[in-house]
Amino acid sequence: MNIIVCVKQVPASNETRLDPVTHTILRDVAAILNPFDAYAVEEALRLREKLGGEITALSMGVPAAQRMLRDVLALGVDRAVLLTDRAFAGSDTLATATALSAAVRHLGGAGLILCGRMASDGDPAQVGPMLATMLGLPCVTDVAAVEEITEHSARLLRLTDEGYQRVETSLPAVLTVVKEINVPRLPSIAGVLRGEQGEVCCLTAQELGVDTAQVGLKGSATKVTATSRPPVRGQCRRLTGTLEEMAQAVAQALRGKEADIHD
Amino acid sequence: MTELWVYVELCREGIRPVTFELLGKAAELSARCGGQVTAVALGDCDTGVLIAAGADRVLVGEGLPFPAEDGLQAQALAELCRRHHPDMLLLGATGVGRSLAPRTAALLRTGLTADCTRLDLDENGLLLQTRPAFGGNLMATILCPEHRPQMATVRPKVFPMPAPDTARRGEVCREALPPMESPVHLLEELPAPGGDARLDADILVAVGNGIGGDENLAMARELAQRLDGGLAATRPLVDAGRAPYPHQVGQTGKTVAPKVYLALGISGAIQHMAGVQAERIIAVNADPDAPIFAQADEAVVADCGAFLRELLTLIPQRG
Numbered sequence: 184m185n186i187i188v189c190v191k192q193v194p195a196s197n198e199t200r201l202d203p204v205t206h207t208i209l210r211d212v213a214a215i216l217n218p219f220d221a222y223a224v225e226e227a228l229r230l231r232e233k234l235g236g237e238i239t240a241l242s243m244g245v246p247a248a249q250r251m252l253r254d255v256l257a258l259g260v261d262r263a264v265l266l267t268d269r270a271f272a273g274s275d276t277l278a279t280a281t282a283l284s285a286a287v288r289h290l291g292g293a294g295l296i297l298c299g300r301m302a303s304d305g306d307p308a309q310v311g312p313m314l315a316t317m318l319g320l321p322c323v324t325d326v327a328a329v330e331e332i333t334e335h336s337a338r339l340l341r342l343t344d345e346g347y348q349r350v351e352t353s354l355p356a357v358l359t360v361v362k363e364i365n366v367p368r369l370p371s372i373a374g375v376l377r378g379e380q381g382e383v384c385c386l387t388a389q390e391l392g393v394d395t396a397q398v399g400l401k402g403s404a405t406k407v408t409a410t411s412r413p414p415v416r417g418q419c420r421r422l423t424g425t426l427e428e429m430a431q432a433v434a435q436a437l438r439g440k441e442a443d444i445h446d
Numbered sequence: 447m448t449e450l451w452v453y454v455e456l457c458r459e460g461i462r463p464v465t466f467e468l469l470g471k472a473a474e475l476s477a478r479c480g481g482q483v484t485a486v487a488l489g490d491c492d493t494g495v496l497i498a499a500g501a502d503r504v505l506v507g508e509g510l511p512f513p514a515e516d517g518l519q520a521q522a523l524a525e526l527c528r529r530h531h532p533d534m535l536l537l538g539a540t541g542v543g544r545s546l547a548p549r550t551a552a553l554l555r556t557g558l559t560a561d562c563t564r565l566d567l568d569e570n571g572l573l574l575q576t577r578p579a580f581g582g583n584l585m586a587t588i589l590c591p592e593h594r595p596q597m598a599t600v601r602p603k604v605f606p607m608p609a610p611d612t613a614r615r616g617e618v619c620r621e622a623l624p625p626m627e628s629p630v631h632l633l634e635e636l637p638a639p640g641g642d643a644r645l646d647a648d649i650l651v652a653v654g655n656g657i658g659g660d661e662n663l664a665m666a667r668e669l670a671q672r673l674d675g676g677l678a679a680t681r682p683l684v685d686a687g688r689a690p691y692p693h694q695v696g697q698t699g700k701t702v703a704p705k706v707y708l709a710l711g712i713s714g715a716i717q718h719m720a721g722v723q724a725e726r727i728i729a730v731n732a733d734p735d736a737p738i739f740a741q742a743d744e745a746v747v748a749d750c751g752a753f754l755r756e757l758l759t760l761i762p763q764r765g
Binding site: 219351363403432 | 578
């Protein structure tokens with residue numbers, strides 16, 4: 184089964200700056216593979232061991248994202264594709280899913296498309312389900328285990344607010360995975376060398392045949408109009424006195440809230 | 447007239463509380479722009495409580511199975527939007543809402559802002575959607591100027607629960623949905639080990655690596671139970687196998703918005719605090735220089751075990 188795994192380059196830290204004029208994200212800090220996507224890559228590798236086939240890592244971003252894709256190649260995926268073009272810049276989740284869906288079609292589809300549950304930077308957790316919808320494919324979010332899989336269907340355990348659901352879906356499908364699903368491997372030395380020598384296939388909007396009015400800033404339905412720093416908390420009050428006195432103060436705070444609830 | 451829609455999330459226990467919080471907010475926005483609030487339910491429910499919480503109208507889409515798979519619900523919701531052209535559509539940022547909203551937005555090719563912490567109207571009556579980004583390091587205000595509906599999800603407990611006004615009047619409309627089928631079948635629902643985390647409770651007792659031995663962990667659990675609260679944990683504690691994943695709060699876990707967050711032995715790493723949007727944080731840590739103290743409202747420098755023992759003598763067992 185051929186698998187496409189969607190990966191995103193994110194800033195290594197969340198100390199991120201926005202362009203004060205355009206309000207788009209300034210990508211000037213060290214960049215890494217979105218930690219959530221590492222679980223999707225690992226699951227793709229494990230499924231390939233079971234089912235055979237090829238894994239394509241698919242990303243959209245600045246040309247420098249090739250570095251992150253080489254790291255993914257080092258883990259053992261077969262090929263890497265980067266959608267990179269000024270026309271894609273400033274894409275919101277809708278425009279991103281539009282470009283990715285065009286790329287999936289361009290690649291001839293796949294038996295399975297895996298995504299991380301969300302990205303660590305913007306974290307809206309939208310691209311996976313949007314991508315599935317645009318491709319007309321079933322989508323199962325927050326997958327915690329792939330229990331059984333064939334070419335045509337999969338039995339999955341998904342995390343919900345209450346616990347778990349066991350679901351069955353036809354394939355092809357889009358799955359978003361949670362960290363519970365596996366423990367990602369580290370690259371081998373041979374893998375790192377393979378990654379360094381590996382090719383990252385870069386595609387422009389034109390090569391993809393995507394309508395440039397549907398991607399990038401132009402194709403984005405949402406516009407960031409302002410950014411601000413979150414409100415700062417007031418001064419921290421350090422409790423004093425004996426352990427018993429401090430416990431009494433905390434108990435009072437807790438009980439006060441408890442009274443609110445039951446009244 | 448501005449049409450504000452609120453998705454009614456139905457679960458086994460009935461209507462999920464975040465629905466009422468959204469209705470309260472929608473009613474407030476609607477009063478300012480002369481709009482109408484419609485609660486959209488994809489199945490039978492108590493329509494009276496929806497009207498009492500702020501709905502002018504309840505639209506019941508009929509024909510879906512219960513529980514309906516998220517993809518089916520998205521199709522149904524998109525279908526109703528195509529029929530009625532609402533200006534705004536608000537959903538709870540619950541597991542269901544987070545899965546359903548992006549699909550609905552993609553079907554309608556409209557914008558969606560996830561996890562808003564503030565909703566407002568600009569001078570043109572557009573929805574100003576403010577959300578944290580970059581693990582809470584930045585607040586972004588987002589507009590959806592040209593596409594409809596303007597869609598937003600909001601986490602539970604971000605907006606207050608409105609006091610029900612039983613004198614409110616509203617209409618109830620029922621509409622048949624076209625027959626739809628889902629390629630995803632629900633086989634069974636399983637309560638999780640740790641599914642009793644209750645991270646939506648008003649009081650959360652949260653534990654980190656500094657909690658100490660298992661007897662301290664047991665005391666924290668006991669305290670949470672006595673307070674009718676939930677038990678949260680940091681990633682290191684979950685990774686060490688000392689608490690199941692459903693308890694995990696932070697960037698790779700859940701985001702919580704309790705009234706009180708009692709942080710026990712939590713250092714205050716950004717990855718953890720990114721998931722904490724508490725009204726009040728009380729931090730207990732043996733290390734007087736723990737970074738959590740910079741983010742807490744009240745600080746207790748003490749050994750967690752000793753402090754918990756003391757605290758438990760003051761909080762009686764329930765009922």
